[in-house]
Amino acid sequence: MAFDFDTLTNRLDTDSIRWDTFDHNKVLPLWVADMDFQSPPCVINALNNRIQEGIYGYTHSPNHLKHTIAQYLLEHYEWKVDPDWIVILPSVVSGLYTTVQQLTTTDEETLIPNPVYHHLRLACTSSHRAFKEMQLEEQDGRWVLPSNKLQHLISNKTKLALFCNPQNPGSTVCTNKELQEFGNFCVENNLWICSDEIHAGLILDENKKHIPLASISKEISEKTITLMSLNKTFNFPGIGLAWAVAETPVLRKVIQTGLDQTIAPPSLLAYTATMAAMKEGEPWRQELILYLRANRDLIYKKFDTFQDLSVATMEGSYLAWIDCTKLNHQYPYQLFLEAGLATSPGSQFGQDKFVRLNFGTQKSRLHKALSLIQSSIKL
Amino acid sequence: MAFDFDTLTNRLDTDSIRWDTFDHNKVLPLWVADMDFQSPPCVINALNNRIQEGIYGYTHSPNHLKHTIAQYLLEHYEWKVDPDWIVILPSVVSGLYTTVQQLTTTDEETLIPNPVYHHLRLACTSSHRAFKEMQLEEQDGRWVLPSNKLQHLISNKTKLALFCNPQNPGSTVCTNKELQEFGNFCVENNLWICSDEIHAGLILDENKKHIPLASISKEISEKTITLMSLNKTFNFPGIGLAWAVAETPVLRKVIQTGLDQTIAPPSLLAYTATMAAMKEGEPWRQELILYLRANRDLIYKKFDTFQDLSVATMEGSYLAWIDCTKLNHQYPYQLFLEAGLATSPGSQFGQDKFVRLNFGTQKSRLHKALSLIQSSIKL
Numbered sequence: 225m226a227f228d229f230d231t232l233t234n235r236l237d238t239d240s241i242r243w244d245t246f247d248h249n250k251v252l253p254l255w256v257a258d259m260d261f262q263s264p265p266c267v268i269n270a271l272n273n274r275i276q277e278g279i280y281g282y283t284h285s286p287n288h289l290k291h292t293i294a295q296y297l298l299e300h301y302e303w304k305v306d307p308d309w310i311v312i313l314p315s316v317v318s319g320l321y322t323t324v325q326q327l328t329t330t331d332e333e334t335l336i337p338n339p340v341y342h343h344l345r346l347a348c349t350s351s352h353r354a355f356k357e358m359q360l361e362e363q364d365g366r367w368v369l370p371s372n373k374l375q376h377l378i379s380n381k382t383k384l385a386l387f388c389n390p391q392n393p394g395s396t397v398c399t400n401k402e403l404q405e406f407g408n409f410c411v412e413n414n415l416w417i418c419s420d421e422i423h424a425g426l427i428l429d430e431n432k433k434h435i436p437l438a439s440i441s442k443e444i445s446e447k448t449i450t451l452m453s454l455n456k457t458f459n460f461p462g463i464g465l466a467w468a469v470a471e472t473p474v475l476r477k478v479i480q481t482g483l484d485q486t487i488a489p490p491s492l493l494a495y496t497a498t499m500a501a502m503k504e505g506e507p508w509r510q511e512l513i514l515y516l517r518a519n520r521d522l523i524y525k526k527f528d529t530f531q532d533l534s535v536a537t538m539e540g541s542y543l544a545w546i547d548c549t550k551l552n553h554q555y556p557y558q559l560f561l562e563a564g565l566a567t568s569p570g571s572q573f574g575q576d577k578f579v580r581l582n583f584g585t586q587k588s589r590l591h592k593a594l595s596l597i598q599s600s601i602k603l
Numbered sequence: 604m605a606f607d608f609d610t611l612t613n614r615l616d617t618d619s620i621r622w623d624t625f626d627h628n629k630v631l632p633l634w635v636a637d638m639d640f641q642s643p644p645c646v647i648n649a650l651n652n653r654i655q656e657g658i659y660g661y662t663h664s665p666n667h668l669k670h671t672i673a674q675y676l677l678e679h680y681e682w683k684v685d686p687d688w689i690v691i692l693p694s695v696v697s698g699l700y701t702t703v704q705q706l707t708t709t710d711e712e713t714l715i716p717n718p719v720y721h722h723l724r725l726a727c728t729s730s731h732r733a734f735k736e737m738q739l740e741e742q743d744g745r746w747v748l749p750s751n752k753l754q755h756l757i758s759n760k761t762k763l764a765l766f767c768n769p770q771n772p773g774s775t776v777c778t779n780k781e782l783q784e785f786g787n788f789c790v791e792n793n794l795w796i797c798s799d800e801i802h803a804g805l806i807l808d809e810n811k812k813h814i815p816l817a818s819i820s821k822e823i824s825e826k827t828i829t830l831m832s833l834n835k836t837f838n839f840p841g842i843g844l845a846w847a848v849a850e851t852p853v854l855r856k857v858i859q860t861g862l863d864q865t866i867a868p869p870s871l872l873a874y875t876a877t878m879a880a881m882k883e884g885e886p887w888r889q890e891l892i893l894y895l896r897a898n899r900d901l902i903y904k905k906f907d908t909f910q911d912l913s914v915a916t917m918e919g920s921y922l923a924w925i926d927c928t929k930l931n932h933q934y935p936y937q938l939f940l941e942a943g944l945a946t947s948p949g950s951q952f953g954q955d956k957f958v959r960l961n962f963g964t965q966k967s968r969l970h971k972a973l974s975l976i977q978s979s980i981k982l
Contacts, residue, residue, distance in 0.1 A: 233658060239874065241661045258660030271654045278647050279612060280839040280876070281637030282620045314693075314867040321866055343866070350864050460659040462871035485729050487700055487722070488693040491870035492841035495618065497659070 227508050229515040232586050233260050242582075246566050253566040254593050257392070257543060259459045259584030263497070264508035267458060270500035271493055283492035285312050286499055293467055296502045297452075301424065303439040309469050311479045314490050316422045316466040319451040320347040320386065322482030323418040327475075328353050328383050335377055335385040335415070337369060339545070339573035341392040344420065348386075356382070357574065360394055365537045367394030367545070371405035375413075384416045387437060390423040390540030393573050393580040397432040397539035400440070407437055407444035416475070417448040422466070425457030425509060428517050429539040438469065445471045449479065456541075457509060458501040459584075465490035465498055516542050519583045519590050526594040532601060542584035545570075549577045551601060563600035565593050606887050608894040611965055612639050621961075625945050632945040633972050636771070636922060638838045638963030642876070643887035646837060649879035650872055662871035664691050665878055672846055675881045676831075680803065682818040684848055690858045692845040693869050695801045698830040699726040699765065701861025702797040706854075707732050707762050714756055714764040714794070716748060718924070718952035720771040723799065727765075735761070736953065739773055744916045746773030746924070750784035754792075763795045766816060769802040769919030772952050772959040776811040776918040779819070786816055786823035795854070796827040801845070804836030804888060807896050808918040817848065824850045828858065835920075836888060837880040838963075844869035844877055895921050898962045898969050905973040911980060921963035924949075928956045930980060942979035944972050 235243045242256040262268065286292075290307035297303045313319045324347040328334055336344045338357035348355040356377040360367040387406065389398045398406075410417050417437065424434040438445040448470070455464035470476045483489075520538045527535050532550040546567070548556035557569035557579050570578030583590050614622045621635040641647065665671075669686035676682045692698045703726040707713055715723045717736035727734040735756040739746045766785065768777045777785075789796050796816065803813040817824040827849070834843035849855045862868075899917045906914050911929040925946070927935035936948035936958050949957030962969050 235658055235660070238653075238656055238658065238660075239662045239665050239871070240658075241663050244663065256661050258658075260658070262657030263659060268654065268657050272651070274617075275647065275650045275654055277617055278641030279614055279617065279619075279637075279639070280642060280841040280843075281614070282635050283618045283841040284620050284623065286618050317866045321864060325864070462659040462662040464659075485700060485704070486865045486867065487696045488865065488867035491872065492618070493870065493872055 225511050225514070227264070227511050229261050229512065230586055232588065233262065235260065251561065251564050251566050252589060252593055252596065254582040254585060254589070255566045255568045255580070257456070257582055257584070258461055259542060260586060260589065261459055261512070261584070263459050264501065264505045266504035266508070267460065267497050267500045270496050274493060274496045280492060283495065286495050289495065289499065292499065292502050297436070297469070301434055301436050301439065303436045305469055309471050309476065311468045311470070311476055311483070312490065313451075313466040313468055313479070313483070314488050315455070315464065316420055316451045316453050317343045318486070318488070319449070319466055319468050319479065320344060320418060320420065321350065322479055323449055324348055324353055324384065324386075325351045326478040326482050327416050331381065332383045333379065333381045335374070335382060337386070337388060337391070339393055339570065339575045339578065340388050341420065342572045344386045344388060345574070360391070362536055366539070367391060367396045367536055368402060369406060371409045374409055378413050382413065382415060384418065385410050387417055387419040389419065389421060389437065390426065390434065392423060392541060393543050393545040393568070394536065395538045395541050395543055395545055397427055397429060397434065400435055403435055403437050403440050407440050411443045411447055415447065417444070419448055419450045421450055422453050422456050423541040424452060425454065426513070426516070426542065427540045428513060428520055429537070432539050434540070438471065447472070449475050454498050454501045458497070458505055460497045463491055463493050463497055465494035516584065519587060522587070522590055522594065523583060526598070530598070530601065533597070542582060544581040544583055546579050546581055547577070548579060559600050560597060563596045565596040565600070604890050604893070606643070606890050608640050608891065609965055611967065612641065614639065630940065630943055630945050631968060631972055631975065633961040633964060633968070634945045634947045634959075636835070636961055636963070637840055638921060639965060639968065640838055640891070640963070642838050643880065643884045645883035645887070646839065646876050646879045649875050653872060653875045659871060662874065665874050668874065668878065671878065671881050676815070676848070680813055680815050680818065682815045688848050688850050688855065690847045690849070690855055690862070691869065692830075692847055692858070692862070693867050694834070694843065695799055695830045695832050695845040696722045697865070697867070698828070698845055698847050698858065699723060699797060699799065700729065701858055702828055703727055703732055703763065704730045705857040705861050706795050710760065711762045712758065712760040714753070714761060716765070716767060716770070718772055718949065718954045718957065719767050720799065721951045723765045723767060724953070739770070741915055745918070746770060746775045746915055747781060748785060750788045753788055757792050761792065761794060763797065764789050766796055766798040768798065768800055768816065769805065769813065771802060771920060772922050772924040772947070772957075773915065774917045774920050774922055774924055776806055776808060776813065779814055782814055782816050782819050786819050790822045790826055794826065796823070798827055798829045800829055800831050801835050802920040803831060804833065805892070805895070805921065806919045807892060807899055808916070811918050813919070817850065826851070828854050833877050833880045837876070837884055839876045842870055842872050842876055844873035895963065898966060901966070901969055901973065902962060905977070909977070909980065912976070921961060923960040923962055925958050925960055926956070927958060938979050939976060942975045944975040944979070
């Protein structure tokens with residue numbers, strides 16, 4: 225490997241949320257979804273060069289940014305996007321919040337998956353929007369959204385569906401057929417769609433690829449705001465940016481109106497990091513995927529020996545969604561924490577009897593985490 | 604001088620809004636309010652060190668940030684603030700927008716100064732809030748807000764007054780008496796106050812100091828959200844942060860609610876830059892003030908020779924608010940632009956017959972700007 229993912233990194237004294245919340249002498253913190261790896265050298269070098277300029281004034285987004293994003297989407301996802309469809313955002317989360325606020329009124333309803341990344345739910349609750357939950361089901365070892373079981377959630381108040389693919393925390397990468405079914409369901413029910421695809425660059429399954437929901441058909445594209453970012457893939461959420469893709473002008477206007485009401489543009493270094501990652505980050509990303517696959521396989525192997533814990537197929541992201549139902553423990557999150565491992569409690573995503581383990585870390589740390597899990601369930 | 608403000612800096616190819624909007628071969632761009640100086644070496648070094656860490660994950664604000672800010676406010680402005688009164692923001696502008704959205708309804712009214720930084724007005728219009736303008740008057744060569752002439756603007760709908768001190772674009776630094784009068788006017792009329800004090804660190808007048816409006820009295824403090832930032836003083840608006848100070852819990856909650864609805868925290872490097880500037884930036888700031896004073900004096904000297912242009916006392920900021928009324932030219936901004944100098948058109952701040960000149964630049968560039976003005980009015 226040309227890049228080093230194995231050497232232990234030290235994130236103490238960097239104000240890391242993940243590493244500072246617990247006493248690192250007692251708890252291995254594999255919860256918040258960032259990785260323990262350095263960003264690619266191309267990103268660090270680009271940031272370094274920009275810092276050397278010494279002047280950090282008001283900055284516009286680079287002239288070729290949208291064009292470069294469109295090119296990137298074509299190369300990576302065979303998705304043909306007009307650069308004019310792109311709106312630059314400070315983060316995917318601010319895109320989610322803006323979309324809910326601008327596309328629905330307080331009288332209207334939104335659909336969100338369950339389990340799902342908590343900010344999809346918070347985007348609704350923080351702006352006092354009612355929502356209904358679309359329950360994922362485990363089918364053939366994958367967490368899927370059965371589109372034929374969603375109709376009962378719809379009323380004439382339902383205006384918007386929030387979606388998340390690759391799924392967080394379920395780790396599912398939707399197939400073309402699944403996307404088609406979900407997209408068509410939304411089109412038929414005249415729902416806007418906001419699709420969080422932040423983990424698109426982290427497909428681990430050798431037989432899967434990321435397919436943008438909006439790339440499925442023109443009908444679906446016309447209903448959809450897609451939210452993307454390189455923050456997860458290249459591990460710079462603390463200085464990153466995101467973008468929305470929307471073919472329909474009114475949807476772009478919605479995002480822009482939200483931006484105009486908050487005025488928090490990305491940091492100028494977000495442009496630097498994102499451009500560098502798009503232009504030169506691919507060799508690093510390829511090796512990252514290999515490393516994360518090996519971590520995933522370690523988890524599969526260890527979990528084969530656990531009777532009371534299970535994990536579905538981990539198709540994308542560096543997040544393992546661990547089913548602790550059979551443990552018969554009231555607070556599995558607490559059980560692991562007391563053993564010295566911080567996971568994300570499943571309640572954060574809507575499921576009490578699960579935890580989410582972040583395996584975007586060095587192999588030796590993952591080994592330790594798996595041992596801690598093992599020892600805790602033997603107690 | 605220990606620091607170099609004189610050597611021409613090159614901001615081309617850095618996506619600078621100020622330098623990229625016009626052809627730099629034809630136009631000297633002294634408009635958007637950032638400076639042509641590098642940030643202090645302590646800031647550049649701190650950023651450099653943080654970049655070397657290589658991991659840019661989810662970051663909390665540094666543990667001592669609020670405490671350090673409180674200490675800074677005490678040392679610089681003799682303002683005693685409880686660290687708990689402080690809320691960290693991505694920018695002063697997002698603080699303005701949030702305040703208007705959260706403290707008023709669409710049926711209520713806000714007061715704003717005229718002329719004033721355009722985002723105070725846009726904070727109202729973007730959220731469809733009506734406003735009335737408090738006209739500044741020139742008194743003894745200073746732009747002041749005559750508090751005894753504001754009562755007619757008040758109705759039972761008026762809930763909030765936006766304020767800006769040091770004044771942008773007028774460059775006035777309010778006296779204790781002026782602040783007291785304005786603050787008491789607001790208290791007596793039961794108005795919330797949002798005070799933009801972003802230029803506090805840039806007092807040029809040898810006989811003036813910055814006095815936070817909320818430091819005048821407990822009554823005023825209890826009505827006030829103060830917005831501050833080091834972005835202007837240390838010239839890093841492209842990677843900066845801001846903070847709100849509010850003694851009254853409900854006002855802090857207002858800001859926090861706004862933040863919770865948008866979720867765009869500052870970049871992690873904003874913490875790095877702000878902490879470094881607070882801790883080690885003072886010697887640089889002292890020299891910057893000397894340099895800007897000399898620039899200010901150049902402008903005074905040159906303007907003494909102009910019959911049809913005038914500028915009031917420049918007490919704070921690096922912005923000259925130039926009165927072109929006597930020129931009898933329909934578009935003074937256009938006149939200067941055609942001569943090769945980009946200023947900010949006065950219409951942006953609410954006054955057509957003025958322009959705002961940014962003198963946060965090298966002396967040689969300012970000389971050129973003044974020559975361009977001279978040649979254009981001789982035509």
